[in-house]
Amino acid sequence: MSVMQAINPATGDVIATYPVHTKGEVGQKLDNAARAFRDWSRTAIDDRAALLVKLAGVLEANKETYARLMTMEMGKPIKEARAEVDKCAWACRYYAENGPGFLADDIVKTEAHKAFVAFRPLGVVLAVMPWNFPFWQVLRFAIPSLLAGNTAVLKHASNVPGCALAIEEALREAGLPDGAFHTLMIPSGMVGDVIEHGAVRAVTLTGSNAAGRAIAAKAGACLKKSVLELGGSxxxxxxxxxxxxxxxxxxxxxxxxxxxxxxxxxxxxxxxxxxxxxxxxxxxxxxxxxxxxxxxxxxxxxxxxxxxxxxxxxxxxxxxxxxxxxxxxxxxxxxxxxxxxxxxxxxxxxxxxxxxxxxxxxxxxxxxxxxxxxxxxxxxxxxxxxxxxxxxxxxxxxxxxxxxxxxxxxxxxxxNDFVKSDPRLPFGGIKESGYGRELGIFGIREFTNVKTVVVA
Missing domain, CATH: 3.40.309.10 (Aldehyde Dehydrogenase; Chain A, domain 2)
Structure with missing residues (x-):
């Protein structure tokens, strides 16, 4: 059985070993996410927002545990790891309060009896995430995507497997239904097969330019929406x-x-x-x-x-x-x-x-x-x-x-300040730094069907 090892970069010590999911296990989790979407997408948005408030509480209650896990797996200073957990909780509460308004129908005045734009979920969203902010990178995607009614699967960086599983457990503890979020313990070589799977409707990646090109090419070949946040200088x-x-x-x-x-x-x-x-x-x-x-x-x-x-x-x-x-x-x-x-x-x-x-x-x-x-x-x-x-x-x-x-x-x-991300403001790049936006009103609408409805 293939395994992933978490290694403390500050010491070189092996922290833990995790089994890699087989192709069959991955397929089962994707099918579960597709089934969970049917009910989750129909759940009242106020109830989805309430879950985010609970998630904020779970994150804060376990802040020290999560912070130590991040520091052990990728070496960030412990005080910054604690701040990362706090930022994730802030994003939960921000979207719980403002997300329903961001997704409200947008009435457009036309000659019809009624015309409006609705923002409907797409389905299962695959996230391919990096190691540098092991909790924030995942949750800044997952929070708005789940609130919009999507379900999600995560392929996290192979050197932070403990963080990946901890995030899944935190969402489960907050009350997210079974199957609505899965961590896929897989190597990068299996990502293409996941994108091809019929359950996956969109993909988001934060990572290198080389990875971005590969993901964009695969998603494009499958005619699936992608959002990329790549490198920067x-x-x-x-x-x-x-x-x-x-x-x-x-x-x-x-x-x-x-x-x-x-x-x-x-x-x-x-x-x-x-x-x-x-x-x-x-x-x-x-x-x-x-x-x-x-x-x-x-x-x-x-x-x-x-x-x-x-x-x-x-x-x-x-x-x-x-x-x-x-x-x-x-x-x-x-x-x-x-x-x-x-x-x-x-x-x-x-x-x-x-x-x-x-x-x-x-x-x-x-x-x-x-x-x-x-x-x-x-x-x-x-x-x-x-x-x-x-x-x-x-x-x-x-x-x-x-x-x-x-x-x-x-x-x-x-x-007169250095660049930082903020849940209230859209975040993303141009040129070879990628396309699409996360956070703010634009981020929550990225993985929705911007649907025009006209009643004559």
Whole structure:
């Protein structure tokens, strides 16, 4: 029997071993989800909303257990893991309160007796989710999808199997009917067969660009709706009139959050040349102040990367950038201690053609790119295949709003703060960062049949 192993990346120890589902077991779970859809889709939306409130309570009651599980399986600092559970509970309550209104019939005035748009569930939605936010990534999809009346199956990342099963159990404890949510303990190679299954009506993926292309191609071949949230190399633009202390503090928080393993983390720091040296010094000071170590320690801000191979890949990107002419300001060396750790690192003099400019750095490495003025800064910011998030810092809020709205090519833009997701606001990217939206009113409508009804 094939198995999945959960390995603590901070120590290298095997935490637990889980059996992989057979093809027959997967088929049975998909059939169960299709059967559950018939009743769940007809359940009153107020009752579905009430279940989300119960789920929020389950999450909060088990916060410490879930947080420790996340930290053990993928190495995030324990205090960030607790905050992740809190954010999931917030999303539950937000959608419980606002989701029914988002899905209410939209009356359209025409010459007919009555015309309206209804938002009806599609059926079984497959979610292929990553390891970096093991609870949030799953629940930010599942909460609105389930509230809309869909059922769901989850293929989670293979290094967080315990989190995947814990989420399924939490939904069951909250009262979700049998079959309405299943975790599929399968390798990536089986995902194509799941998409082909007649029960699956749509698929959502958060992950790499390569995975996104494969999922999109398979879903397209099957004529099934897909939503993709892929990689990012988010620009963090610091203009000459910015508050440098505020910008440096936000930059450090963004670059080190989740040990730098976030698609929307600030990665390319594009700074006007006249202030670049001062900004770099302030950023370095703040990065150095953040402690790296045992992620179970409440005082630690920089935990382990999720796997040793990911740490090695990141270091290779740093080494290639230095070889191409970048300057090492801070960090850049693999620690000798055990675990998949990598220190906070700053590379200056980064230019197009270097790995630190062209590739996504999924770890605590900040690339400093200098620009002579606003126009050049925006040109550099947009000179990327990615378009997920972007931030700009300026004391002129009107200028910042104009840049965010008209100048930056990204799906999520922040002025004088770092990019973050919020249940109240749509989240997603453009270009090679994917398509479709999660969260907010747009997220709950993604996996619905936007149905026109006309009564003559």
């Amino acid at each position: 988010d620009p963090f633009v610091v203009l000459e009139d910015a508050d440098l202390d505020k910008a440096a503090e936000a930059g450090a928080a963004s670059r080190l959050f989740n040990t730098g393993q976030a698609c929307i983390a600030a990665k390319r720091f594009i700074v006007i040349d006249s202030i670049a040296k001062r900004f770099e010094e302030k950023l370095a000071e703040r990065l150095l102040a953040r402690k790296m170590g045992d992620p179970m320690d409440d005082s630690v801000a920089l935990g382990s990367l999720a796997r040793a191979d990911l740490r090695d890949e990141l270091h290779d990107q740093v080494a290639r950038s230095l070889k191409s002419g970048a300057r090492n300001v801070l960090g850049g060396q693999i620690p000798k201690d055990a675990g998949a750790f990598y220190p906070a690192t700053i590379l200056d003099g980064v230019e197009k053609g270097m790995a630190a400019f062209d590739e996504e750095l999924f770890g605590p490495v900040a690339s400093i790119i200098r620009a002579k003025d606003e126009a050049e800064a925006l040109a550099i910011a947009n000179d990327s295949p990615f378009g997920l998030g972007a931030a700009v810092f300026t004391e002129d809020k009107t200028r910042g709003e104009r840049i965010a709205k008209e100048g930056l090519e990204a799906g999520v833009c922040f002025v």
